[in-house]
Amino acid sequence: MTVRLIPLDCPSCGSAMRSRDGDTLFLCEHCGGGAVLGQEALEQVESTALLPTPGRRAEIWLPGWMIDAEVEVADRVRAGGRGAPGWKGPKTFVIPAFNLSLSDTIRLARALSAAAGATGQVPHEPVTGGRLKLTDALALIRHLVVGDEARRTDLLASLRVEVVEGSHRLLALPFTKAKGHLQCAVTGTVVSASQEP
Numbered sequence: 001m002t003v004r005l006i007p008l009d010c011p012s013c014g015s016a017m018r019s020r021d022g023d024t025l026f027l028c029e030h031c032g033g034g035a036v037l038g039q040e041a042l043e044q045v046e047s048t049a050l051l052p053t054p055g056r057r058a059e060i061w062l063p064g065w066m067i068d069a070e071v072e073v074a075d076r077v078r079a080g081g082r083g084a085p086g087w088k089g090p091k092t093f094v095i096p097a098f099n100l101s102l103s104d105t106i107r108l109a110r111a112l113s114a115a116a117g118a119t120g121q122v123p124h125e126p127v128t129g130g131r132l133k134l135t136d137a138l139a140l141i142r143h144l145v146v147g148d149e150a151r152r153t154d155l156l157a158s159l160r161v162e163v164v165e166g167s168h169r170l171l172a173l174p175f176t177k178a179k180g181h182l183q184c185a186v187t188g189t190v191v192s193a194s195q196e197p
């Protein structure tokens with residue numbers, strides 16, 4: 001067995017990246033550059049931050065994905081067998097990439113994806129705890145789209161959903177901390193911090 005050690009230096013500026021055990025996504029505290037753990041090295045990815053909405057502040061920043069995708073919902077069939085119109089269009093999704101329960105991840109992703117918050121500079125602060133692979137983020141997006149369709153009131157029987165990724169960025173997401181909880185400083189969504197992220 002070969003153990004490969006990959007130096008966690010920022011591919012953009014060369015600074016050592018701060019991380020926690022098991023992290024696979026990194027945002028550089030010095031230059032704001034993003035990176036994901038590849039087979040041989042850290043691979044550079046685009047990065048940005050979502051800014052707190054006015055009146056809210058960031059006590060802690062945590063990682064996420066911002067993904068532009070082309071979504072197509074087709075072959076929508078209602079109970080009873082009648083077809084219903086589908087739709088197609090570009091959509092931006094925000095998916096938390098740190099440790100949360102699946103239900104909290106989905107709730108927060110839904111709120112953040114609807115919020116269309118302002119973006120800005122990645123903060124010069126640690127953004128650690130990034131674990132969620134891009135492929136898993138895309139699977140979650142599919143889940144979100146299917147969930148939205150199922151919540152429409154026309155007794156959906158079946159449908160086909162296609163999600164084609166256009167571009168992706170690593171994201172710093174602002175939160176405030178309360179006992180055992182995190183509150184998103186963009187949407188106000190409260191999630192339980194099962195582990196200190």
Ligand SMILES: [Zn+2]
Nearest residue numbers: 010013028031
């Ligand atoms: Zn850097």
